Amino acid sequence: MRYPSFDHFFITLGNKQRVKMLQLLNNEGPKSVSSIAKALNAEQSAVSHSLQQLLQCHFVAVKQDGKERIYSINEDTVAPLFRQIRKHVEKYCIEGCEHSWGSKKEVSYGHKRQTA
Amino acid sequence: MRYPSFDHFFITLGNKQRVKMLQLLNNEGPKSVSSIAKALNAEQSAVSHSLQQLLQCHFVAVKQDGKERIYSINEDTVAPLFRQIRKHVEKYCIEGCEHSWGSKKEVSYGHKRQTA
DNA sequence: ACCTCATATGAACATACTATCATATGAAAG
DNA sequence: CTTTCATATGATAGTATGTTCATATGAGGT
Numbered sequence: 001m002r003y004p005s006f007d008h009f010f011i012t013l014g015n016k017q018r019v020k021m022l023q024l025l026n027n028e029g030p031k032s033v034s035s036i037a038k039a040l041n042a043e044q045s046a047v048s049h050s051l052q053q054l055l056q057c058h059f060v061a062v063k064q065d066g067k068e069r070i071y072s073i074n075e076d077t078v079a080p081l082f083r084q085i086r087k088h089v090e091k092y093c094i095e096g097c098e099h100s101w102g103s104k105k106e107v108s109y110g111h112k113r114q115t116a
Numbered sequence: 117m118r119y120p121s122f123d124h125f126f127i128t129l130g131n132k133q134r135v136k137m138l139q140l141l142n143n144e145g146p147k148s149v150s151s152i153a154k155a156l157n158a159e160q161s162a163v164s165h166s167l168q169q170l171l172q173c174h175f176v177a178v179k180q181d182g183k184e185r186i187y188s189i190n191e192d193t194v195a196p197l198f199r200q201i202r203k204h205v206e207k208y209c210i211e212g213c214e215h216s217w218g219s220k221k222e223v224s225y226g227h228k229r230q231t232a
Numbered sequence: 233a234c235c236t237c238a239t240a241t242g243a244a245c246a247t248a249c250t251a252t253c254a255t256a257t258g259a260a261a262g
Numbered sequence: 263c264t265t266t267c268a269t270a271t272g273a274t275a276g277t278a279t280g281t282t283c284a285t286a287t288g289a290g291g292t
Binding site: 005006007009010011012013014015016019057058076077078080081084085087088089091092 | 122123125126127128129130131132135173174190192193194196197200201202203204205207208
């Protein structure tokens with residue numbers, strides 16, 4: 001593997017499971033591995049693997065709590081990043097976009113692309 | 117054509133080639149398919165395939181110009197998005213990169229169970 | 233020390249993705 | 263309407279990626 005590069009950050013975000021995990025942590029706050037797994041109906045090991053990738057990119061942070069390890073989202077940079085993506089999605093995503101980001105307006109139909 | 121889902125936007129960004137294309141268009145302005153291919157040392161068809169995906173997510177737009185098709189980046193949302201990611205990268209990649217790999221603890225553990 | 237719960241890790245497998253090739257479509261020019 | 267240049271599209275081979283299974287490691291309790 002390589003050190004996280006500019007591309008790496010995007011690549012790490014380019015996966016449903018990992019995005020869902022970030023969404024979950026973003027919406028519901030810090031969680032343990034097993035409770036993430038339960039919430040997403042996923043295997044513990046799969047969740048753990050994904051979390052390692054998110055850790056490498058510093059999208060999340062961990063802290064130990066007894067036997068559990070509590071993962072939390074990086075508020076400083078990830079939240080704004082998501083806000084930016086959501087902005088794009090809200091503008092261009094047509095229909096059937098099942099997005100469960102924190103805040104959201106109604107999805108409007110039709111492109112709002114401005115012509116050059 | 118399928119409408120992009122929320123995840124699609126991330127997934128589309130999760131590819132070096134496509135990110136490079138966006139960076140190119142972002143830095144050097146609108147370009148034709150063949151000139152993108154040349155700039156990135158890539159095959160014409162590969163570039164075209166990638167452009168279709170970027171189009172679907174409205175990360176780029178096209179306009180016909182004679183025989184050529186000129187692709188341009190979506191300034192409104194993509195540029196800010198990149199700025200946001202770069203901010204994160206600058207904060208966590210430079211120092212954090214090496215660290216995230218080197219920081220794996222290599223503690224010797226007390227007990228080792230043997231394989232059954 | 234042992235046991236148990238919680239998490240991490242490695243390897244193997246299944247799947248998804250990209251790059252490539254061949255070819256089709258489209259646009260201008262003669 | 264044929265040719266040529268530019269781009270798009272479909273099929274597919276090759277590769278990367280995620281998922282799963284088995285098991286190791288860690289922490290806390292008894």
